[in-house]
């Protein structure tokens with residue numbers, strides 16, 4: 001069980017399973033929404049992610065053309081997670097959780113990124129992670 005939450009503590013998350021993947025994303029949307037050069041994310045099953053509080057939902061079409069909703073704490077603005085919205089309006093079965101929201105740093109130490117995406121936008125002074133698969137664009141998701 002991994003627990004985490006936003007900067008001010010009003011939104012809390014719990015994740016009961018094991019992440020399907022861990023990825024660094026260098027895309028420009030991630031840069032904006034995290035305020036950082038890149039994002040570190042765990043791909044999890046949406047059904048296994050439990051959220052308390054009322055995250056603010058922000059919809060946007062991503063570079064890859066997908067309709068994405070990103071969720072932030074409405075008070076402190078911490079980026080929490082995002083997921084694809086299917087053409088029928090349903091949320092996707094997988095959710096991209098911002099890895100830095102988990103309380104226990106061991107989770108981040110132990111789970112190294114297995115993949116890096118949108119590496120074309122990676123800043124020149126950031127080195128690729130050794131052993132992580134590199135994709136210039138989006139990961140071909142199952």
Ligand SMILES: [Zn+2]
Pocket residue numbers: 006007008009010011073074075076077078
């Ligand atoms: Zn907050």
Ligand SMILES: [Zn+2]
Pocket residue numbers: 025026027028029030031039118
């Ligand atoms: Zn991204």
